[in-house]
Amino acid sequence: MKKPETDVSQIGRDYKYGFHTTDKPTFSTGRGLTREVVETISAQKGESDWMLERRLQAYEHFLTRPVPEWGGDLSKIDFDSIFYYVKPTETEASSWEELPPDIKQTWDRLGIPEAEKKYLAGVGAQYESEVVYHKLQEELVRQGVVFLGMDVGLRQHEEIVREHFGTVVPFRDNKFAALNTAVWSGGSFIYVPPGVKVEMPLQAYFRINAENMGQFERTLIVVDEGAFVHYVEGCTAPIYSSDSLHAAVVEIIVKPGGRCRYTTIQNWSTNVYNLVTKRAVAQENATVEWVDGNLGSKLTMKYPAIWLTGEGAHGEVLSIAFAGPGQHQDTGAKAVHAAPNTTSLITAKSISRGGGRAGYRGLVNVANGARGAKSKVVCDALILDEESRSDTYPTIRVHESDAEVEHEATVSKIGEEQLFYLMSRGLSESEASSMIVSGFVEPITKELPLEYAVEMNRLIQLQMEGSVG
Amino acid sequence: MALLEIRDLHVALSDGSEIVKGIDLSVEGGEVHAIMGPNGSGKSTLAHALMGHPAYQITSGDVLLGGKSLLELGPDERAQQGLFLAFQYPYAIPGVTVTSFLRSAINALRKARAGGEDDPIPIPEFRKQLAAATERLKVPRELLGRYLNDGFSGGEKKRIEILQLALLHPRLAVLDETDSGLDIDALKTIAGGVSDLIGPELGAIVITHYQRILNYIRPDFVHVFAGGRFVAEGGPELAEQLESEGYDAYLPEASSGDR
Ligand SMILES: Nc1ncnc2c1ncn2[C@@H]1O[C@H](COP(=O)(O)OP(=O)(O)OP(=O)(O)O)[C@@H](O)[C@H]1O
């Protein structure tokens, strides 16, 4: 009799975004980081003095800050071999046809122009260091919504940027926030005026094409009173033998009664270090939701954070991490309750297989004065084989006696009985396991817009293929 | 040759203990065979072994469906050959709705039939089949949108098993205590639904403790299973006799020591 076997040595993972094109950048700072590189980037962009000043301060801080040792293994990052700034084209396009053919071809293969036509209100596309394409629906422009590449945003809305830049994530926050502040380029700038609700998602797509590339986009989202926006970002890169670095910073400010949902589908190739600082401030009765799907990368360290600074503010983090062979997903969430009657809900699901390692690292902090705060954290890990690993590092600090803080964690395996049941209906072992995994992450995929949910399930299926023999 | 041929089948657990100790059975298309026997006698073990559960080792004998041996096949391939097991205790798959599961299962079987090429059922066709089957089996629509067997009552699970049977069109169905857990009206509906499906295209093995289900699914043969073997065989009247007299006559002296 044949017993279904799980052969995890078969790791033929099909990463369909692994292609690269051989375009020639128009400008690059070359390998390595110096004070001159920082000055050159700023000069290339024709920035005001305050921004250059900020970059240089951050650069100095970056140099003094040790590489963190508490998360994943960062010791192999070779900061001297990285290209910190690569400019792929001279100008930002607002129609795909204006792009150089090589670059346009990349976006076509990723299906972005198609998606824009069908279900997006606006699209930004970043290639290497620069946003190469940007477009927002006319109607939203008329309503005063701003959706620009961060560089253009800085030029056109300098007051708003200056008021908020670095207030949510100061460069002193961590080594990679300092690095980002020093060399940032690209990213999105979004402003939604009071009461305006952007019904369809705005999407940004981040693509690394060159080897040893460092991508350091910087995103700032300001949602004014009673407004709403859903921002989605996707990320992919070619497969190279040496590593690339993605160190982004995202800052979100949601004013009273506003709501912002930020969805990430990170599918970097497995030679990318993905070290991102994401933080949002939710003012009175505002809502912030991070939906964070991490499938790719070699190492991801990312803990989307919400500071609930106004009474009645609500924050949610829904996160999925999938760690396959050679991958380490060190992800999690932070909720800081700094005002009365604030609530937070963190749901984190991780899957590890083929020797992959997925961890949840989280913080819930109920500060003095945050009376009536409520927080719930649910972490579920699914481990698909003996070689794989899952860890949970929750930190809970409560300074108010009436706070309600719950933490639940489960670790499970795919049951032989569940597999047998599904296989007895004709599903192959890999179809059956993917179905169980899709079901496991369903509480999160059901929160995604349909097209992304389909994409997410497809990515999971790809991850699962080759996991069984 | 019969649709299903079981020849001198022996089944052991992973610890080596033998549960099924040599049985022979032939089932023709359109036939219903009832298997009755005391708790723990090995009925579910037999059913699982037929379906290819890895915990149950077939140590000798053979099982042929449509003349082809199943022994080298995994459970998925056995299903693709047309074998179906309605579980005594169906498993839950959280996060997967009944509808999406049914569609995937239908598509998996269609793919196998198309020689490994994807051949998904058109959505309108699927809806039509699903609506007809749910109506016949009185499956509440609400169940279809819930996660498969997740928090279902015992009776709801059994109903969904038979809904699967109706939609997957196997050649041979093994029903393991489908009647336990069903209320009187549900039993009538569900068993009636199964009975409608029986015909030249479908033969069935009905494992049960009670004669009642056999009023709706008339068996051609009743087999008494005890101590790992068939110890008596007869027509439907045997089920009635067992119902009134129990298994005492068929059990060895020291009934418990047989395993
Ligand atoms: N996976 C298993 N591990 C250990 N023992 C098992 C396993 N499966 C079956 N058994 C044992 O094998 C024997 C037969 O069990 P089985 O479930 O086949 O009985 P059954 O005839 O279906 O009983 P019931 O009428 O109660 O459903 C029992 O003693 C049972 O405890």
Ligand SMILES: [Mg+2]
């Ligand atoms: Mg049983």
